[in-house]
Amino acid sequence: xxxxxxxxxxxxxxxxxxxxxxxxNGITLLMRCNPFSPSVVISGYLPAGSQYDPPEKLGLAYxxxxxxxxxxxxxxxxxxxxxxxxxxxxxxxxxxVHTVSFGGRCLVEDLPMLLELLSEVLSQPTFPPDQVERxxxxxxxxxxxxxxDTAEMASLVFDEILFNNHPYGKPEDxxxxxxxNIRREDLLDFHQRYYSPAGMVLAVVGGIEPxxxxxxxxxxxxxxxxxxVPPAVVYPPLKPPAQDIRRHVSIDGKSQCDLVxxxxxPRRTDPDFFPAIIGNNILGxxxxxxxxxxxxxxxxxxxxxxxxxxxxxxxxGSWEVSAGVDPQNxxxxxxxxxDEIVCFTHQxxxxxxxxxxxxNLIGRLPLALESNSGVAGAxxxxxxxxxxxxxxxxYPSIIENVSRDEVLETARRYLNGSGMVIVSAGPDGSxxx
Amino acid sequence: xxxxxxxxxxxxxxxxxxKEIHTAPLISHWVWYRVGSRYEQNGKRGISxxxxxMQFKGTPRFPAGVPDKAIARTGGTWNAFTHxxxxxxxxxxxxxHLSLALEIxxxxxxxxxxxxxxxxxxRTVILSELAGNLNEPLFLLSDAVQKxxxxxxxxxxxxxxxxxxxxxxxxxxxxxxxxxYYHPANxxxxxxxxxxxxxxxRQIEDRYGAIPPGKPAQNPTTPEPPVAxxxxxxxxxxxxxxxxxxxxxxPAAADPDFFSMTVLDSLLAGPTxxxxxxxxxxxxxxxxxxxxxxxxxxxxxxxxGMQATFDPFLYDLTITLRPDxxxxxxxxxxxxxxxxxxxxxxxxxxxQRAIKQARAMFAYGSENITNQAFWLGFAEMFADYGWFSxxxxxxxxxxxxxxxxxxxxxxxxxxxxxxxxxxxxGGPGA
Numbered sequence: 001x002x003x004x005x006x007x008x009x010x011x012x013x014x015x016x017x018x019x020x021x022x023x024x025n026g027i028t029l030l031m032r033c034n035p036f037s038p039s040v041v042i043s044g045y046l047p048a049g050s051q052y053d054p055p056e057k058l059g060l061a062y063x064x065x066x067x068x069x070x071x072x073x074x075x076x077x078x079x080x081x082x083x084x085x086x087x088x089x090x091x092x093x094x095x096x097v098h099t100v101s102f103g104g105r106c107l108v109e110d111l112p113m114l115l116e117l118l119s120e121v122l123s124q125p126t127f128p129p130d131q132v133e134r135x136x137x138x139x140x141x142x143x144x145x146x147x148x149d150t151a152e153m154a155s156l157v158f159d160e161i162l163f164n165n166h167p168y169g170k171p172e173d174x175x176x177x178x179x180x181n182i183r184r185e186d187l188l189d190f191h192q193r194y195y196s197p198a199g200m201v202l203a204v205v206g207g208i209e210p211x212x213x214x215x216x217x218x219x220x221x222x223x224x225x226x227x228x229v230p231p232a233v234v235y236p237p238l239k240p241p242a243q244d245i246r247r248h249v250s251i252d253g254k255s256q257c258d259l260v261x262x263x264x265x266p267r268r269t270d271p272d273f274f275p276a277i278i279g280n281n282i283l284g285x286x287x288x289x290x291x292x293x294x295x296x297x298x299x300x301x302x303x304x305x306x307x308x309x310x311x312x313x314x315x316x317g318s319w320e321v322s323a324g325v326d327p328q329n330x331x332x333x334x335x336x337x338x339d340e341i342v343c344f345t346h347q348x349x350x351x352x353x354x355x356x357x358x359x360n361l362i363g364r365l366p367l368a369l370e371s372n373s374g375v376a377g378a379x380x381x382x383x384x385x386x387x388x389x390x391x392x393x394x395y396p397s398i399i400e401n402v403s404r405d406e407v408l409e410t411a412r413r414y415l416n417g418s419g420m421v422i423v424s425a426g427p428d429g430s431x432x433x
Numbered sequence: 434x435x436x437x438x439x440x441x442x443x444x445x446x447x448x449x450x451x452k453e454i455h456t457a458p459l460i461s462h463w464v465w466y467r468v469g470s471r472y473e474q475n476g477k478r479g480i481s482x483x484x485x486x487m488q489f490k491g492t493p494r495f496p497a498g499v500p501d502k503a504i505a506r507t508g509g510t511w512n513a514f515t516h517x518x519x520x521x522x523x524x525x526x527x528x529x530h531l532s533l534a535l536e537i538x539x540x541x542x543x544x545x546x547x548x549x550x551x552x553x554x555x556r557t558v559i560l561s562e563l564a565g566n567l568n569e570p571l572f573l574l575s576d577a578v579q580k581x582x583x584x585x586x587x588x589x590x591x592x593x594x595x596x597x598x599x600x601x602x603x604x605x606x607x608x609x610x611x612x613x614y615y616h617p618a619n620x621x622x623x624x625x626x627x628x629x630x631x632x633x634x635r636q637i638e639d640r641y642g643a644i645p646p647g648k649p650a651q652n653p654t655t656p657e658p659p660v661a662x663x664x665x666x667x668x669x670x671x672x673x674x675x676x677x678x679x680x681x682x683x684p685a686a687a688d689p690d691f692f693s694m695t696v697l698d699s700l701l702a703g704p705t706x707x708x709x710x711x712x713x714x715x716x717x718x719x720x721x722x723x724x725x726x727x728x729x730x731x732x733x734x735x736x737x738g739m740q741a742t743f744d745p746f747l748y749d750l751t752i753t754l755r756p757d758x759x760x761x762x763x764x765x766x767x768x769x770x771x772x773x774x775x776x777x778x779x780x781x782x783x784x785q786r787a788i789k790q791a792r793a794m795f796a797y798g799s800e801n802i803t804n805q806a807f808w809l810g811f812a813e814m815f816a817d818y819g820w821f822s823x824x825x826x827x828x829x830x831x832x833x834x835x836x837x838x839x840x841x842x843x844x845x846x847x848x849x850x851x852x853x854x855x856x857x858x859g860g861p862g863a
Contacts, residue, residue: 034800036456036800037796037799037800038796038799039793039796039797039800077718077728078718078719078724078728081716081718081719082719084715084716085703085715085716085717085718085719085786085790086719086786086789087789087793088704088715088789088790088791088792088793088794089715089793090713090714090715090716092716105713105797106793107792107793107796134727134728134730137730137733137755137756138727138733138734140756141674141733141734141753141755141756142733144672144673144674144756145672145674147673148570148671148672148673148674149568150568251671252671253670253671253857254567254568254671255563255564255565255567255568256561256564256565256567256568286501286502286505287498287501287502287504287505288489288498288501294498297558298497298498298554299554300554301553301554301555301556301557301558301561302557302558302561303558303561304558304559304561304562304565324561324564324565325561326557326560326561326564355506356502356505356506359505359506359507359508360505360506360507360508361508362508363506363507363508363509363527364508364509364510365508366457366458366459366508366527367459367508367509367510367525367527370456370457370459370800370801370802371800371801372800373713373800426568
């Protein structure tokens with residue numbers, strides 16, 4: 001057993017080991033070699049998200065993304081997946097508000113095949129009519145299952161209320177009625193209008209030299225040209241609720257309610273994002289779900305899970321506390337969450353809590369970045385938010401420089417002085433509506 | 434992944450398996466106990482899982498919450514799982530904090546308090562966890578199918594337990610169960626990651642060596658044969674979607690047929706990933722059942738698989754029906770596909786494909802230290818580590834005749850349970 005100095009071999013990604021290349025057609029390619037790995041991960045996105053959906057056809061971007069692998073000018077659905085599955089490879093797409101994202105993995109020997117398929121489904125999808133109808137039925141079934149999922153419905157309605165009239169308030173996978181309105185021609189049109197190498201980002205991480213990756217990406221995707229330039233989107237202004245908004249989504253026959261309580265949080269690029277993640281960690285993540293978990297699960301035994309979450313995106317963000325609770329205990333849990341938020345916005349966190357939270361956020365990086373997919377996600381994060389190639393090397397000092405006062409000020413900025421959106425979903429029980 | 438395992442047994446009976454992996458500055462430390470719902474008696478269903486929860490509730494040295502914070506400070510993660518055959522606890526940490534994992538686990542192997550107040554608080558937490566499970570149609574269906582698949586064997590019970598037993602179990606029941614099963618002779622420590630195995634073995638001896646041995650748990654069960662005749666059952670609940678689940682007796686993991694069934698499953702329902710942590714799986718869109726059911730518009734989704742278990746458990750197929758389809762018709766399509774496997778050997782090419790898929794998923798899983806450490810211990814719960822390290826070789830030895838024979842032996846229609854979830858809000862059975 002030979003011992004290597006793994007600290008130096010496996011340093012955090014930085015400018016000296018990330019290769020970033022802009023192709024002539026506008027694709028940004030990020031690469032990092034992992035010499036220990038026999039496999040490769042590809043991951044990326046294009047700016048073709050649900051923000052371009054017509055309101056009556058919400059879900060169009062999402063269905064278009066899922067439809068890409070249903071057939072191309074060269075291969076039908078079974079041929080596409082036969083190519084992938086025979087190699088033990090995978091390739092999948094998902095839609096979000098801003099982008100369509102994709103991810104795939106394969107053994108190193110199969111990377112040319114995976115890039116060729118990626119190129120084909122992005123540039124030459126045919127959306128065969130029978131496949132589109134099959135996809136529609138599958139998706140409608142998925143939405144019917146969603147309508148019965150207490151956690152998903154609480155989260156969906158929370159976003160609808162908080163982000164009223166904003167793209168973030170509309171589920172990117174649509175509603176049953178909007179999915180019924182979408183025709184195959186809409187998918188073809190959406191693809192033609194919005195899919196373009198301009199603005200596409202691709203990360204490739206694994207046991208392969210970046211120079212080879214660049215050759216293959218140039219070969220398979222370098223030729224792709226479209227006249228498409230996705231238009232800029234102007235987002236409507238958002239106003240925090242002036243007072244509490246309480247909503248209960250009735251889902252009969254369930255045993256448990258899911259609850260979401262929250263309001264706006266910082267955007268990913270706001271300067272107070274870092275004080276917010278340190279504070280959120282203390283409020284509802286650290287150890288057994290932070291202060292929220294300590295009071296609701298550990299002290300009172302009222303929930304299996306109860307945690308705080310910061311969703312910081314490009315145009316806005318939310319700061320949420322969620323829990324799964326017995327309907328009889330719903331109001332009690334809401335009151336306990338409120339009490340914790342009041343405490344969090346009135347008193348600074350302790351020095352010990354601050355130190356623990358910082359140590360946790362810094363210390364978790366090696367674990368988050370041990371796998372190819374973890375590194376690929378980090379590279380996309382760097383590119384999406386313009387963080388700089390040395391971001392993960394600078395991250396410890398960014399975190400270390402946050403003070404208790406900044407955490408308190410940030411908590412007050414978002415969680416104090418305005419109303420909360422409080423949404424539960426599940427059996428009616430004792431919940432007020 | 435099989436090379437360079439350091440195996441040892443301490444004088445108190447504790448089995449140790451160590452594997453150096455120097456690709457990342459991390460370690461993953463696991464302690465496995467041979468206890469799970471298979472060891473439980475009537476009236477105490479769910480006690481193994483509850484004991485697992487109580488292991489996070491403190492010892493005199495590490496009061497409740499203290500280890501959570503200590504681990505959080507390192508940036509690491511920890512958790513535990515209770516299964517039918519085993520209960521396991523793990524910490525994945527930056528490599529320079531390995532001693533913290535050794536301290537916590539060696540301490541709570543014997544020093545957990547089971548404070549009565551904590552026991553009562555955890556009762557409601559577990560009832561809440563159960564309530565969350567009961568929200569899921571597939572939990573309700575699987576529970577019914579599992580119960581119908583076994584007359585006596587405790588594999589018929591859900592690990593989380595029953596509401597009645599969870600109300601009735603007392604603190605002393607939990608503590609006695611803990612004392613009975615948690616000791617070195619009934620445990621295995623498995624660590625993978627960036628360390629020197631010789632040095633770590635000495636630390637393990639320091640931490641665990643003085644704990645009194647106890648007695649290894651006796652195997653509490655005998656395998657139960659398949660159901661004597663085909664059983665059909667129906668479950669109803671909220672929703673709009675019909676689910677069909679078909680469960681056959683599966684071979685135990687140590688049975689040579691397990692590998693033939695693994696290849697069969699890969700062809701029939703798509704390959705099942707062995708990676709519990711990271712790596713992910715691959716799609717099943719070219720599997721025989723996906724083509725027959727989804728491409729021919731009987732269903733919107735299909736999955737299948739079996740677990741590596743000590744005794745024979747279940748090979749199950751779960752199908753999400755299209756809204757306009759009838760479960761009986763869908764079952765007939767499944768039967769046609771199974772009959773094809775029973776009537777004619779598959780091609781050598783299909784077997785090679787299944788092996789390539791398994792090889793790829795092995796490669797994906799090898800990136801993750803937690804996943805590698807998991808297998809170091811998990812395989813010992815039903816066989817030994819050689820089962821895992823020889824997995825690809827064993828798969829490569831499977832022949833078309835083996836797959837045909839496995840289909841005939843393990844998938845007879847008169848020895849299965851067929852369950853249907855009928856939604857109350859719509860669908861053909863409403």
